[in-house]
Amino acid sequence: MRRGPGYQRLLALFFVGGLLFNFPLMRIFEQDTSLFGLPLLPTALFIVWALLIVALALLMERGAGED
Amino acid sequence: MTKKVLIADDEPNILISLEFLMKREGWLVSVARDGIEALAAIHRERPDLVLLDVMMPGKSGFEVCAALRADESLAGIKVLMLTAKGRDTDVAQGLGVGADGYMTKPFSTKELAARVREMLA
């Protein structure tokens, strides 16, 4: 598998996503406060999710990982 | 009115011989030693014909010719390209950028003089 800059960025995004959605980093969102009136944990998860999708969209549409 | 000829070549010895030849033919001669100088001289002197070497530092002969042809104010100037390269692709490329003629080196002085006379008639 070629390890060009495009693939490296995808891998990096994968690991960042994995970290954000798992143990150490998710603890940040465990508090019982609210964000814009919405409960923190689910809202934060959705926002991170949306950002991940946007990042992926940028990488894909800009031609990352050319063959 | 006497026609003006500009000679552009980076080899000083070739410049010397061409200058002598063109003067002998009775044209008014100016010289340039590289592509950039050549373009400047063209703009300044408005020669009627340019003897243009292809392999020159600065801008190559092809680039000079293309720039010349792209400029409306310089229309009507004849271009005769000279080069040691003689492959078909080079000839085609030369004619493609708008040269009026193409001669390979080493050339015969008689032929060159005749060609120039033809173009300036």
Added chain:
Amino acid sequence: MSPALIIGAALAYLLALFGVAAWADRRAAAGRSVIGNAWVYALSMGVYCTAWTYFGSVGRAAATGVWFLPIYLGPTLAMVLAWPVLRKMIRISRAYRITSIADFIASRYGKSAALAGGVTLIALVGVVPYVALQLKAVSSAYALMTGGSPDAPGLPGAWWADTTLYIALLLAGFTILFGTRHLDNTERHEGMVAAIAAESVVKLLAFIAVGVFVCWGLFNGPADLFARARAVPEVARVLQPAARFAYDQWFALLLLAMLSVIFLPRQFQVMVVENVDERHVRRAAWAFPAYLLLINIFVLPIAVGGLLFFGTGQANPETFVLSLPLAAGVPWLALVAFVGGLSAATGMVIVEAIAVSTMVCNDLVLPLLLRRKAFAQRELTGLLLGIRRAVIVGLLLLGYVYFRVAGEAYALVSIGLISFAAVAQFAPALLGGMYWKGGTQRGAFAGLAAGAALWAWTLMVPSIAKSGWLGDDFATLLTHGPWGIGWLRPEQLLGLGGLDNLSHALFWSLLANAGLYVGLSLWKPPSAREASQALLFVDVFERASAGRVFWRGRARVADLVSLVGRFLGPERATSLFLGYARRLGRQGVEQLDADAALVHFAETQLAGAIGSASARVMVASVVEEEVLEIDDVMRIVEEASELRHVNERLLSLDRLKDDIMSSVTHELRTPLTSIRALAELMRDAPDMDEPQRQQFLGIVVTETERLSRLVNQVLDMAKIESGHAEWHNSDIDLRALLQQAALSTAELFRERGATLVLTLPESVPALRGELPALRADADRLTQVLLNLLSNAAKFVPREGGRVELRLTTDALGATIEVIDNGPGVPLEQQQLVFEKFRQGGDAAHRPQGTGLGLPISRQIVEHFGGRLWLRSEPGAGSCFAFSLPWAGPKDEETRP
């Protein structure tokens, strides 16, 4: 609501879907496909969201808050890697006509029929709970809509009065209509894909409609909804993460969902088999996660809204999406939601059933049938279709049975997760097969078997036991283990407690699976067939593998054509072969050579219809094949790559020759031009004045010298490079040599007004021990020195130019440096100056030279075992240096 209205709406919707499918199929037949579009491809992946999303997620959210999310976060993470991984799968499948997961795995590991069957069985059994889940959801929904209680659908009654059964049969019928109207050897179902994409849109819009209604119809917006939730402690508890958040379980769910989004048969079908163009993966990689996000936004609001509206523990949260609109007096919205949920379930069932039936037909039933002589000779298209239809009905009936047996005990989501864990077992063999050439059939088979067995033991068995269907003694299985053996307890194997049953099952099954896969693969190397398949799979992106065929033997064209005809129909077979012949430039099929490439072609076409394992078997039956050994495989690979290598080298040498020819002729013609022109001018002007004539003659002479220098150098270079140069070695006195060189160039430096400084050590060891320190060709070394010195002289400034010639020695050898204070050489050009015919320095003032001096000097120095290099910074001068190692005792013999 009246059953008639609901059934009517449902049927109308299903017929509309079928209409979309039929329309798309017609368009495809006319050559104007509607599905050749990245958005349709992305939407078709939405089949991942089933009744689970509609009902199960809401139920899960109402009980545990965010725990419905990992099922959708996992696929998002997986899609980040879609471009490399999914694309490789698509490429492989396209190249080798793979039409199912079973085929993929079987084909990779030596086209093994046993593996194909094994994977099919796992897929079949694994998918049954998932189908049951859809049936359960639809029947609950139906019961709710018609005013019955949604909690006990159909169970008290006899099975023939059970509406769920009829739903199952109805779905089976639709699936048959959708997917088995004809046999396509690419297994593409354009109509189905179009219908699935449409259905994705419908279910998304319906769910969002309900969500909007709950947020803004029943409450005053999400902020209001959650504020009110916080005021009610039982509801607030749902939103607050537990004190010790079970991160291990969260991780397990993420991992599981990540794997399932590819390995569920329906996902593999839409993502890989139905893919039209690889490049669509680019768009789908982010569009599909975006779809998942959109459809999940309102899950939590609906769940919380339902809890607030009905109070906790009052109504079944799984059907909030229907009960809320019904209770709030908007039944038409409930009907829309019902249609959405039905749509989700139907989509899943159709695609899953088609995928599984293909697998069962090609990889389970067919290999068994073909072993029997009677079948091996007949025309089989009709039979294949019949088998597939039977499997579809069978699968749905099995789903119904599971629903009756075990559907009561578990929430919807838990049932679905059992299926996820089953298909996750494909991961080691499939992903390993794509990237590791060392994976073997033995390893894959053992891994799959162990993983499946552990899955069955730790997940399937408990689910049946917990439902109480098999009696109480089965229940003791869970608490005490089989025959009282505690450490074999299904949910606490080897005493591993403290994990929820899913993580526990996942851990053990994947551990055994991956462990056996790797272990057995490393234990014994792959067979020839496995190795060749491994190469084809792992290297599918390398262009070289495109033409490789690993086969030797004899075949007849007619046999191959008729074989293919038996499975694809005679006309289709003839047209395929004709197309192949035309591509090779032949006129007709008779003109084809029955070579390895043709056999490969025939086998590939067949594989599309009956799977690669069966195709292998069938082709083997009509050809005479030589068994390939592993060495043969390796040799075929080496030949191909060596040929490529040799070819590339030839091309580059050819180009090099052209370049050199071009440079040399140019360099030679330039002085010739002046010589000829000036000579002619002098000839034609007998009355030329004397000074002018002298000048011209001077130029002629100089140019002639330049020309002969050039010719000599070109010859020199050619001789050195081709190894034909003559070397006259003698004992070298370096100090004397350098002093001589300085003397020779003294005039040159004086002309330039520059100074030359010599820095020499007092003495240079002339001897080391008994032998002379340096033996080399003195003339050649002088040539190098003169070259470097004259270069330096050319480039130093007119005023204050200074060149230093320095000699230093150490234990290894001597180093000679020529340091000048000229303009220096920019970094980009420092390599270029050593190339032929390149001249450094400011291009506008290139001094006289040939451009060959440095390359020749380098060749000479390297001939004597030394190195020539340049150290320079623009504006700070340059230092050309070369080193010569001391002679060793044996150098005398090795040097020419």
